[in-house]
Amino acid sequence: xxxxxxxxxxxxxxxxxxxxxxxxxxxxxxxxxxxxxxxxxxxxxxxxxxxxxxxxxxxxxxxxxxxxxxxxxxxxxxxxxxxxxxxxxxxxxxxxxxxxxxxxxxxxxxxxxxxxxxxxxxxxxxxxxxxxxxxxxxxxxxxxxxxxxxxxxxxxxxxxxxxxxxxxxxxxxxxxxxxxxxxxxxxxxxxxxxxxxxxxxxxxxxxxxxxxxxxxxxxxxxxxxxxxxxxxxxxxxxxxxxxxxxxxxxxxxxxxxxxxxxxxxxxxxxxxxxxxxxxxxxxxxxxxxxxxxxxxxxxxxxxxxxxxxxxxxxxxxxxxxxxxxxxxxxxxxxxxxxxxxxxxxxxxxxxxxxxxxxxxxxxxxxxxxxxxxxxxxxxxxxxx
Numbered sequence: 001x002x003x004x005x006x007x008x009x010x011x012x013x014x015x016x017x018x019x020x021x022x023x024x025x026x027x028x029x030x031x032x033x034x035x036x037x038x039x040x041x042x043x044x045x046x047x048x049x050x051x052x053x054x055x056x057x058x059x060x061x062x063x064x065x066x067x068x069x070x071x072x073x074x075x076x077x078x079x080x081x082x083x084x085x086x087x088x089x090x091x092x093x094x095x096x097x098x099x100x101x102x103x104x105x106x107x108x109x110x111x112x113x114x115x116x117x118x119x120x121x122x123x124x125x126x127x128x129x130x131x132x133x134x135x136x137x138x139x140x141x142x143x144x145x146x147x148x149x150x151x152x153x154x155x156x157x158x159x160x161x162x163x164x165x166x167x168x169x170x171x172x173x174x175x176x177x178x179x180x181x182x183x184x185x186x187x188x189x190x191x192x193x194x195x196x197x198x199x200x201x202x203x204x205x206x207x208x209x210x211x212x213x214x215x216x217x218x219x220x221x222x223x224x225x226x227x228x229x230x231x232x233x234x235x236x237x238x239x240x241x242x243x244x245x246x247x248x249x250x251x252x253x254x255x256x257x258x259x260x261x262x263x264x265x266x267x268x269x270x271x272x273x274x275x276x277x278x279x280x281x282x283x284x285x286x287x288x289x290x291x292x293x294x295x296x297x298x299x300x301x302x303x304x305x306x307x308x309x310x311x312x313x314x315x316x317x318x319x320x321x322x323x324x325x326x327x328x329x330x331x332x333x334x335x336x337x338x339x340x341x342x343x344x345x346x347x348x349x350x351x352x353x354x355x356x357x358x359x360x361x362x363x364x365x366x367x368x369x370x371x372x373x374x375x376x377x378x379x380x381x382x383x384x
Contacts, residue, residue, distance in 0.1 A: 003028075003100050006175045011106070011160045014181065018062055018092065019163065020328075021175040025101040025169075029062055029094035030053040038089030040072045046091065048286045053331040063091030064178075064185070064326040064340060067319040070294045076308050082317045086183070086347050089324070104173065108161035117353075117380060120317060129314060130365040131238070137361050142310055144237050146356035147300035149372045150317060150339035151380065155351045160183035162344065162382045170267035170378045174338035176326050185321060187343035188378065190264065190271060193296045193325055194289065195255055199280045201289070202258075203246060205298040205356065207231075207238040210271025211374050212265075224265045231272060234358050235261060240275050241297040241304060248292045250278035267378050286335060296339040299356060321345050322354035335378040344379055353379045 010017050010030055019029040036046055043065075053059050068078055069088040121129070126147065133145045163177040163186045172188040180229075192204040208231040209219050225231050239257070246255045259275035280289075300323065301307035327337030346351050357371040 003098055007100060007104075007160070008100060008106055009025065011179070016092070016178075016180040018094070018179075019100070019177040021171075021173060022099070025099060026104070028098040028100055029058070029096070030098075030347070031095040032092040033095050034061075035098060036061070036063075037087050038069060038091065040069065040088070043069055043073065044091065044287060047290060047329070048285065051265035051331040052368050055332075056376060058094045059331040060328045061091040061093055062328040063089065064321060064324055065089045065290075065294065066321055066324040068102075070290075071308060073294070074305070076305065076312065078312045078318075079313065084093045084318070084320065084347060084350070085380070086318075086320045086345070090180075091224065091329075096339070102167070104160075104164040104167050105320065106164040108158035109332055109359055110158060115154050117151040117153045117199060117383070120152070121147075123366070127365045129361075130359060132314070132360070132370065133359050136310060137359070142307045143302055144358050144360050145307050145310060146299055146320065146359045147372075148311070148315060148319060148356040148367070149369075150322075150352055151353040151355075151376055153351050153383065154349060155346070155383065156342075156349055157184070157185050157346055157351060157383075159346065162186050165382055166378070172266065172342065174326075176338070179384050183345070183347040184237055185326075185340075185343060185345055186379075187326065187340060188266075188337075189265060189326070189338045189341050191296065191298065191339045191341060192336070193339045194293050194327070194335055196280070196289065196333075196335045198334070199282075200277065201246065201250065201267055201280055202273050202275060202277040203242050203293065204236075204273060205238045205242045205296075206264075206271045206273050207235040207298050209357070209371055209375065210270045211371075212267075212269055216270070218263050218265055218270065221265075222261075223271045225261065225263065230362050233359055233362075234274050235274070237302050237360075238298045239276065241302040245297060245304075246276060246278045249280055249284045250282055251290055254279035269374055274365045285294045286329060286333065289335070294325050295323050296325065299339050299341055303360065319354060320352070323356070342375065344382075351383075
């Protein structure tokens with residue numbers, strides 16, 4: 001059977017499945033024999049548990065850690081916030097993996113039903129929060145902080161239709177999709193947080209965004225980033241923080257920049273990107289890696305702990321999946337995790353898209369508010 005038809009059949013059967021971007025296309029995981037819903041009490045046991053490695057491509061758990069769960073792991077408490085009671089994390093044990101090429105061909109036969117998006121923070125509210133955080137930066141409590149805005153709409157969606165269209169227009173190296181019976185997640189995340197193979201580990205921070213126009217190509221975008229003091233400061237701070245996070249778990253002197261300040265191109269924007277690699281110390285466990293690296297610093301700000309506390313006391317709504325991490329833990333100890341950004345969570349027939357942009361001492365409130373919309377646009381366009 002044609003693999004695209006196989007995907008369509010699995011989708012129409014109602015069977016839960018996951019699609020994750022691979023180097024050559026996508027991996028489709030299904031036939032789940034276990035589903036583990038994580039909470040603050042069972043997460044450490046889940047990460048630490050050892051399983052027999054039979055060297056199968058399905059010897060892994062695949063799923064996500066939510067933002068709240070990752071905060072709790074590093075002993076950061078989140079005040080009571082508006083909550084939709086979505087699980088803090090879910091991982092699945094697949095029994096089947098199917099390789100699919102990059103060209104997902106699926107179109108829903110159902111008419112899409114949705115209403116207009118509502119934003120949880122308007123321009124004036126954003127400016128007030130922005131000014132408050134500017135004072136925190138000037139007083140030295142943080143150097144950079146990311147203000148989250150959330151777009152919501154009531155909607156019944158066909159997640160595979162959305163993901164297929166998204167992959168055709170805005171294919172990203174960390175894209176993924178989960179379709180389960182009571183929720184779906186669609187993501188065109190560009191950012192890899194952890195790739196671990198044996199003792200080798202890498203992270204690929206993104207800090208810097210520029211809207212695409214017909215007059216700007218990759219070379220002009222690189223020149224813009226290099227000359228823009230705000231973008232350069234933001235990028236340098238995030239790279240230094242990620243290097244420090246890696247240095248806590250890696251051998252002394254092994255953490256090095258492999259690609260520094262390159263430009264990656266996406267549908268509506270350009271990103272400023274670096275790649276950092278290191279060699280793990282021998283006694284480091286996966287729980288140590290997750291605690292050191294998550295939540296990903298590039299979507300929080302720095303210093304990480306101070307900034308998380310500031311954010312959590314400011315934000316009135318739970319982030320759910322946003323700035324959590326999706327990926328897999330293999331039975332041989334290897335792992336790959338992204339940062340969950342550029343994502344749609346559909347739960348109880350409500351779709352939410354969360355985005356954030358960085359505030360540093362010379363940031364402009366209107367520019368950052370507009371940058372948030374640029375980041376959300378490729379996902380909002382799917383609802384048209």
